[in-house]
Amino acid sequence: MGSTAVEKIISRSAGRAVQVGEFVEVPVDFAYLHDGTGPLIVDALGKMGVEKVIDPDRVGIVFDHSVPPYSDQAATLQAKVRKFARSQGILKFHDLGEGICHQVMPEKGYVSPGTVVIGADSHSCTLGCFGLFSSGVGATDLAYILATGGTWLKVPETLKVECTGVLKGKLSSKDLILEIVKMVGTDGATYKALEFSGEAVRQMSQSSRMTMSNMAVEMGAKTGFMEADAKTFEFLGRTGPVVKTDSKTETVTVDAGSLDPKVACPGSVANVKSVVEVEGTHIDQAFLGSCTNGRYEDLYEAAKIIKGKKVHQDTRFIVIPASKTIQLAAQKDGLMDIFQEAGAIIGVTGCGPCLGVHMGVLGENEVCVSTSNRNFIGRMGHPKSSVYLASAQTVAASAVEGKITDPRRFA
Amino acid sequence: MLKGRVWKFGDDVDTDVIIPAKYLRSVDQTVWPKHVLEGLDPSFSLKVKLGDIIVAGKNFGCGSSREQAALAIKWAGVAAVIAESFARIFFRNAINNGLPLIECRGISKLVEEGEVIAVDLDRGEVRTNNGMLRSVPLPPFLQEIVNSGGLVEYYKARKKVH
């Protein structure tokens, strides 16, 4: 009887063989936080009486949630975290304008395959696609890690999602993961690790893989694991062990080759339909960005659709690259010009309107089609606004038409 | 043993409806309980009383890692949350802040809004007008964190021992 990849990674960290269901205390190889969760972490450390974090080299901080700060209070709280970073000698500190934490941490090569990573943000499951165990926690948990170097975990069962076939044409890994959320449900992987495997995953880019692991938490999962390979190492600029599952797990199968474009309709990420079923739904805003789909390939695919066309007169189209590195590359290749000429609004890199507080907040009864990961009530603004989640291709096509549109119409 | 009046909520109560992001970046932390659960019931914070108990369906607290969700509920005076199941980060955040939780299958069908129920946290028992439900109590070390009042207190107590 073998073990799952996640069991092996946690065993290595714990220094002994662990089993599913066990509670274990494990050292954490790398921890990160952002300006949203940072202030409560600094408070918790203060209450604990901790003056020095245990190892500043194993900590990353990124300011991404309020970029630039949208209120005096947001600025005051950022100043508190900035001061903390400096006084603790945390050098992996990325101030306003570097990007979204889940993008910046791997882009800078701070994490390694085979390790345990914890972030003070629910989408820290994203980094699981680098062949490591990465999970999100709240502020007090993260403070405890900074104080002690470790955390407690319940060793999760693994639910494997075998993705057969290969994505075609205007289809992307966002369509695939939306289909998977529909199959698994919003709590179908609670307390479990998801592991994505199969030909479709092997064939896709590391960026496309990030989109999938990003949404593991929308099914309740602790992490969205994928085996590391050459593409993983290239992205991180470093190699590491390739940890594989060699035991039997619960498995579901999805055929990536037979998908059509998908949207998650308002209210629940699992409320997934084919784009053709809701085509023609009026939109007020289209958003291309976030830690789910703000990467170079997303901008590239969207730009291909929108090139030489105009954003619909009744729609605002907001484009925000997920990091400065991505923005610079896109600028160099003329993608940002294409968006601006089409009438899109370019925002400064960061989370932007994804969490509904600035840079594109929805008004009463407004509708947005977004590449982000959550469409809960009020997520992007007014409690009576609604959000459809879709791929970069679908969002770009919809921005042109002013209504939800199948990107396959754009040859 | 806790006794409290029940407020009922459905499945998939997410952290954006528990406390919308627009209130998070406030340096005045007393705003959080004032807006607790306003996404589902705008007058909830006015109606909830000290010692009341929230009973919910599955996947309570799904969504973001914002610890303010657990704090807003605790500071609004809620004594415990009982749900069919919890999202894992919310579960950790509640324990780490000393907000008692019980995961109890079948609870949402058994309990009516407004009734007074009794909860035995150590034994994982819930007594309702329609009978008693038993669930698995927290493992001892998590119980210890809750009993210490949260992870900060737990850390301080352990540090003294070492």
Ligand code: SF4
């Ligand atoms: S882009 Fe949205 S989902 Fe991603 S970290 Fe930022 S707020 Fe969270």
